Amino acid sequence: MCAKKQNEVGVTSAFQFHGIGKQSAKHLARLEIFSVQDLLFHLPSRYQDRTRIEFIRQLIPGNEAVIEGTIHQISTLQRGRTKLLCELKDETGIIHLRFFHVLTFQSKILQPGTRLRCYSEVRMGPKGLEMVHPEFQVIRKDKPLPLDQHLTPIYPTTEGLTQYAIRKLTTNALAWMRNENTLHELLPEPLLQLLSYPTLKDALQFVHRPPRQVLITNLLDNKTVAQQRLVFEELLAHRISLLQVKYKFQSQMGVSLAKHEKLSQQFRACLLFQLTHAQERVIQEIQHDLILSHPMLRLVQGDVGSGKTVVAAFAMLQSVENGHQAAMMAPTELLAEQHYRVFHRWFEPLGVKVVFLSGNVKARARSAVLEAIKSGDAQIILGTHALFQQEVSFTSLALVIIDEQHRFGVQQRALFRAKGMQLSYFPHQLIMTATPIPRTLAMSFYADLDCSTINELPPGRMPIMTSVLANSRREEVVTRIRKACQQGRQVYWVCPLIDESEAIVCQAATKTMEELQKLLPEFKIGMVHGRMHSNHKESAMRAFQAGEIHLLVATTVIEVGVDVPNASVMIIENAERLGLSQLHQLRGRVGRGLTASHCVLLYQYPLSELAKARLAVMRETTDGFKIAQYDLELRGPGEILGTKQTGDLSFRIADLIRDSDILPQVHKIADLIMRDHKEVIPPLIERWLGNKEEYGKV
Numbered sequence: 002m003c004a005k006k007q008n009e010v011g012v013t014s015a016f017q018f019h020g021i022g023k024q025s026a027k028h029l030a031r032l033e034i035f036s037v038q039d040l041l042f043h044l045p046s047r048y049q050d051r052t053r054i055e056f057i058r059q060l061i062p063g064n065e066a067v068i069e070g071t072i073h074q075i076s077t078l079q080r081g082r083t084k085l086l087c088e089l090k091d092e093t094g095i096i097h098l099r100f101f102h103v104l105t106f107q108s109k110i111l112q113p114g115t116r117l118r119c120y121s122e123v124r125m126g127p128k129g130l131e132m133v134h135p136e137f138q139v140i141r142k143d144k145p146l147p148l149d150q151h152l153t154p155i156y157p158t159t160e161g162l163t164q165y166a167i168r169k170l171t172t173n174a175l176a177w178m179r180n181e182n183t184l185h186e187l188l189p190e191p192l193l194q195l196l197s198y199p200t201l202k203d204a205l206q207f208v209h210r211p212p213r214q215v216l217i218t219n220l221l222d223n224k225t226v227a228q229q230r231l232v233f234e235e236l237l238a239h240r241i242s243l244l245q246v247k248y249k250f251q252s253q254m255g256v257s258l259a260k261h262e263k264l265s266q267q268f269r270a271c272l273l274f275q276l277t278h279a280q281e282r283v284i285q286e287i288q289h290d291l292i293l294s295h296p297m298l299r300l301v302q303g304d305v306g307s308g309k310t311v312v313a314a315f316a317m318l319q320s321v322e323n324g325h326q327a328a329m330m331a332p333t334e335l336l337a338e339q340h341y342r343v344f345h346r347w348f349e350p351l352g353v354k355v356v357f358l359s360g361n362v363k364a365r366a367r368s369a370v371l372e373a374i375k376s377g378d379a380q381i382i383l384g385t386h387a388l389f390q391q392e393v394s395f396t397s398l399a400l401v402i403i404d405e406q407h408r409f410g411v412q413q414r415a416l417f418r419a420k421g422m423q424l425s426y427f428p429h430q431l432i433m434t435a436t437p438i439p440r441t442l443a444m445s446f447y448a449d450l451d452c453s454t455i456n457e458l459p460p461g462r463m464p465i466m467t468s469v470l471a472n473s474r475r476e477e478v479v480t481r482i483r484k485a486c487q488q489g490r491q492v493y494w495v496c497p498l499i500d501e502s503e504a505i506v507c508q509a510a511t512k513t514m515e516e517l518q519k520l521l522p523e524f525k526i527g528m529v530h531g532r533m534h535s536n537h538k539e540s541a542m543r544a545f546q547a548g549e550i551h552l553l554v555a556t557t558v559i560e561v562g563v564d565v566p567n568a569s570v571m572i573i574e575n576a577e578r579l580g581l582s583q584l585h586q587l588r589g590r591v592g593r594g595l596t597a598s599h600c601v602l603l604y605q606y607p608l609s610e611l612a613k614a615r616l617a618v619m620r621e622t623t624d625g626f627k628i629a630q631y632d633l634e635l636r637g638p639g640e641i642l643g644t645k646q647t648g649d650l651s652f653r654i655a656d657l658i659r660d661s662d663i664l665p666q667v668h669k670i671a672d673l674i675m676r677d678h679k680e681v682i683p684p685l686i687e688r689w690l691g692n693k694e695e696y697g698k699v
Contacts, residue, residue, distance in 0.1 A: 064123055528553070569591055
């Protein structure tokens with residue numbers, strides 16, 4: 002079988018042992034196993050203890066066990082699912098072996114008088130203790146069966162690849178590993194001794210074939226030193242990969258943006274609000290970075306409503322004051338349009354030219370915008386992913402700002418950054434997210450970024466009260482909406498879907514709008530969703546912001562950026578279908594004025610345990626950083642960072658939540674390797690990341 006990739010020097014591009022045919026290769030490819038090394042790093046998900054034989058009378062229903070006995074009699078059944086029932090006896094009792102399908106060769110073996118060794122879970126059946134489809138071996142007098150001397154691994158597998166087959170392959174792979182001069186130890190000996198870790202080969206041998214005396218619970222909890230050693234090396238490779246990106250970025254030519262502050266002072270004087278201490282601190286951190294001659298690479302994270310946009314504005318003005326352009330990319334047209342309106346209102350009085358570009362800017366208007374960007378007449382450019390299309394040419398792009406970074410794929414972010422590379426320097430990068438990132442994730446996956454946190458909300462913001470109600474109580478919700486609208490307030494009603502779906506029992510926006518128009522005929526109701534033409538969305542949002550629409554029915558397209566201070570009620574339909582971060586973002590659309598605000602989470606029975614936990618967290622806290630930590634624990638890092646579809650997060654062995662306690666040691670050793678053992682960096686990254694370290698360069 003030819004490998005899809007060559008993982009490291011010494012790992013050959015084809016399996017070197019017997020048992021891999023074309024069909025097996027196809028099955029292994031579905032598990033992303035293309036080489037012997039891939040097979041060795043395909044670790045068991047659990048283990049079974051088949052190292053001792055139990056008497057039948059000692060068996061406990063619900064436990065797995067190895068037994069030996071002789072078939073006393075068999076029954077071939079004509080009715081029901083069971084095709085064969087074997088009565089197996091040892092000197093202490095009887096157990097029945099139940100088979101729902103029997104192959105021809107098995108029917109010849111399963112005969113009275115045959116002695117078997119069986120393994121399966123024990124359960125209570127109609128005739129007493131039984132095993133359903135046990136694994137079995139025939140015991141012959143002339144050929145005794147030795148008992149396993151190690152715990153039996155159970156691997157993640159796929160259709161067509163049995164546990165027996167994959168165990169046989171890993172046995173061959175372990176023998177190959179021991180006999181061949183390959184899979185070299187990359188951690189220097191002094192570091193291995195410092196950490197008290199076994200060698201890589203010893204760790205892999207242990208994890209694939211644990212000694213019988215090892216507690217299975219320790220293996221399942223990843224507490225053995227062999228498992229920790231493998232986790233450590235993988236986390237180390239990721240950390241070093243990101244540090245390399247950071248150091249490489251810092252060695253590139255940037256453009257120094259001096260701190261003139263004439264425009265900044267004029268802008269500050271025009272603001273109708275006082276900046277928070279956190280905003281002032283982050284502005285200073287960014288200004289300091291922009292002065293340097295190497296490109297800034299900074300992440301700004303802050304909770305919903307913490308004021309990241311105005312912080313970005315000061316960074317943009319520093320670029321403009323130095324005769325350069327600044328561009329901001331937002332993930333949705335609605336958010337990009339709102340940014341444009343905000344920056345246009347802020348900057349036009351200062352004599353700064355602001356333009357907007359998206360896929361829906363057509364013909365003559367598009368040509369005019371492109372020409373303004375190319376000539377340098379446009380100093381501030383707002384837009385969607387259309388900003389990195391080939392026809393867009395900047396004359397002097399010095400600052401790139403990416404809003405809601407986790408909503409862009411890595412390729413999109415790379416293309417946008419490449420726009421600045423067309424010049425003689427690399428642009429500064431400011432990455433913003435309103436999804437607070439737990440410290441564990443920030444330390445691990447943004448090691449290449451300097452991180453600023455706006456951990457303070459503007460004064461005067463009213464708390465948001467959150468209620469969790471069953472869908473059957475919709476009448477109460479409608480009553481609450483009527484009261485809010487009568488008091489001059491506005492309401493969001495968010496639905497996960499635009500149209501009804503037969504596949505998902507989920508309230509659709511179109512149907513909800515029709516129902517609400519009947520129930521609340523005295524109020525003006527509008528709609529916004531992702532499939533609407535931008536002009537229609539713009540019209541609906543303008544009407545809502547102007548107070549002409551009382552109730553806005555929307556999909557999650559309004560999750561980020563829409564700012565309507567008069568909106569004080571948020572209804573979220575089918576809240577059980579949404580993640581914590583998304584629910585928190587939606588809730589943040591209200592509570593922006595001086596009136597107490599409410600968020601109602603409607604749910605549909607039945608609720609999963611995960612959904613119950615999410616809704617309980619939303620009711621208990623409005624702190625985005627606490628919610629992010631809960632989200633990490635409930636769902637995992639990939640969904641928080643929005644990277645499941647982009648390839649950023651793909652651990653083979655490590656788990657950031659489970660293994661967070663070893664991260665400080667990982668960071669310490671990474672610094673030592675970067676300083677004293679540079680020769681191991683390329684093979685270490687190649688072993689664990691392959692080509693995926695390219696993602697870090699975004």
